[in-house]
Amino acid sequence: MTILKISGLDKSYGPVHAVKDLHLEIKKGQVFGILGPNGSGKTTTLAMILGVVSMDKGSYSWFGQSPNPVNQQKIGSMLESPNFYPYLNLIENLKIISHIKRIPEAEVFRVLKVVGLLERQRSKFQTLSLGMKQRLALASVLLGDPEVLVLDEPANGLDPEGIAEVREIIRQEAEKGKTIIMASHILVEVEKVCSHVAILRKGGLITTSEVGSLLKTDVMMILSSDSTNELHQFLKTYEGITSMEKEGVRFKVVLKENVSPGDLNKILVEKGIALNQMEIHKQSLEEQFLELVKQDDMEGGQR
């Protein structure tokens, strides 16, 4: 079941083209990461699909329907910084949201417990640390147990312990079968919790894919041998790799999708090239992201 479908979304702020012809489809149960550097259009995209920023072109639908307040209440969202009344305490702030979402006030205490702020329930919002404010925002997202969570930089301002807690909460919600849409530039976090990812750059979509397949596509190996010249000659002609870089006596190669490190090793043994170093390095999302961005820059340059 499609939860969110974005078709040709486009937005400009004066001369700045913030989002360019964006197409995305997010299915039920996916933990969907929207990645991109600052200014890539992540927040603008979320603001448009949450109805607070108008779009210049395109359309989007939630649950297969045009956006409407009833569907909006099935979505728990936080956008950019936490927005609460500084002079109200945590309970008072969350009670206002519970009225907006038409849910019982008792829910307030449940979500405060989930995010570990029950003890600070009577503290004014303005007295909280940035990390606590972020947790409160997460509590407001969880109010009413929504089907979809939209989180913009949920780990922002959190210490490592807080980041791990937020990650755990996201995992628990995902295990309940909820759809989670998460914009972030902390790639390690996205890699840890997301099932799918879209990478944005300068308002445009570079790629969208399952996190697993994005990471699987390229395996990098670091090789060295006493027969450096033979190894170099072989790698120059070998068709099973996409790239090769010589770093002193070591070679950094990226294997093609259909070639495994074992295949390469077997051929090298057959050729009589004995390796004294073979490191298999699966590219992290961060490396993959940087690679894609670099590639996009080069293609942009060629265009």
Add this chain to the structure above:
Amino acid sequence: MKRLFRIEWGKTWNYNVFKILGIIYVISFLISIIILPLIQLKTNMSAETDMLDIKSFYTFPVIWDTYAYLAGKSNMFLAIIVIFLIGNEFSYRTFRQHVIDGMTRDELLFGKLMVIGVIALANTILIFILGWIFGLIYSTGYTFHDTISSISILGIYFIQAVAYMIMALFLTIWLRNKTLSMVVLLMYSLILEPIIRLIVKKYVWVKLGLFFPVKVTTKMTPIPENGLIEFIKSNAEINGFGDSLPLYLNIFLAIAYSLFFFFLARWIMLKRDL
């Protein structure tokens, strides 16, 4: 309706600035109605007596006109409270968050309209209660008819207060900034509109100045029909501000301006990004 009320109540009632401004407003009003009857105003109205007994404006039925007039003079204060309440929503970005949480933009606006209605109603009730208390203290030899004969001015005061606050609502939705909205409201009400009125009165049409929003609104609670009216009117005429439209036309125009400013605010709200 109940949901909107609970939402607005939660954020307004717990707002200390609202409480402080409200208390200052009530205390100032109480002082004005308690102190004024105790003083004698020196006038040049009459050759026989050069002293005007202010206390006479605090007896039935004139007391209703007096209180509505005094309260009407304080509407700017109510408008500033409204600017604070709406301006906060922009500075805290809570309007934006409310839409994200599932409120419509119309609901945001109607919530604030409800607050305006409640403030105006509370004020009208306050005047009603104080009017009875002080009317009974200061009046002698009155009939029941005297006590209620001009009580309808309270209804007009209610419309006036709402009209003034809707003007503040429009300005704040438009400018999205508390300080700027307050400055613009004060500048427009106290400086800009009077100057424009003078110019149009002199160069366009002598009566045109009477149709401007602040003029229309302030003229809804006229100067109490007693000796005081003559006193103030004579001063006003010296200063060239004596004219006013018939009351029914002022009321009609105030309602029309309120609708205009409200729908303009709604148009801005629906059109703009949050």
